[in-house]
Amino acid sequence: MKRKDYISWDEYFMSVALLAAMRSKDPNTQVGACIVGEDKRIISTGYNGFPRGCSDDEFPWDREGEDTKYPFVVHAELNAILNAGGRNLSGSKLYVALFPCNECAKAIIQAGIKTVVYLSDKYDGTPSVLASKRMLRAAGVKLEKFEPETDKLEIKFR
Numbered sequence: 805m806k807r808k809d810y811i812s813w814d815e816y817f818m819s820v821a822l823l824a825a826m827r828s829k830d831p832n833t834q835v836g837a838c839i840v841g842e843d844k845r846i847i848s849t850g851y852n853g854f855p856r857g858c859s860d861d862e863f864p865w866d867r868e869g870e871d872t873k874y875p876f877v878v879h880a881e882l883n884a885i886l887n888a889g890g891r892n893l894s895g896s897k898l899y900v901a902l903f904p905c906n907e908c909a910k911a912i913i914q915a916g917i918k919t920v921v922y923l924s925d926k927y928d929g930t931p932s933v934l935a936s937k938r939m940l941r942a943a944g945v946k947l948e949k950f951e952p953e954t955d956k957l958e959i960k961f962r
């Protein structure tokens with residue numbers, strides 16, 4: 805008899821997105837994304853961070869003041885799209901911890917991603933997310949809220 809307590813595809817891919825988020829150096833927000841092909845193979849992952857060559861120690865992580873992180877940070881979704889290295893993402897699914905902003909929505913649509921599975925929608929109603937949803941819906945991208953059946957998955961090294 806096969807195991808009954810194996811994780812679902814959705815749990816697996818969302819977990820990979822959350823694991824990628826753990827690589828983020830952002831002290832306030834850690835977001836991860838995972839792009840999956842129609843054949844259930846992972847194409848790419850990404851997390852929020854500064855572009856290559858822009859040092860995590862030199863660029864600002866501040867959210868307020870004169871020098872904030874906002875002009876510099878690449879979001880997880882865009883990093884995942886760029887990390888795919890030009891591979892065809894048509895029909896793919898993007899798993900992401902946080903509902904995509906309007907800038908990422910543009911990239912998601914243009915990359916041909918067909919479905920967005922998200923965990924949190926905590927910025928729902930903000931201008932960015934309103935614009936994002938408007939574009940994603942107009943482009944026919946399916947939006948699915950991930951509803952986990954368990955609160956947590958544990959990974960043990962020992």
Ligand SMILES: [Zn+2]
Binds near residue numbers: 904906908
């Ligand atoms: Zn974004």
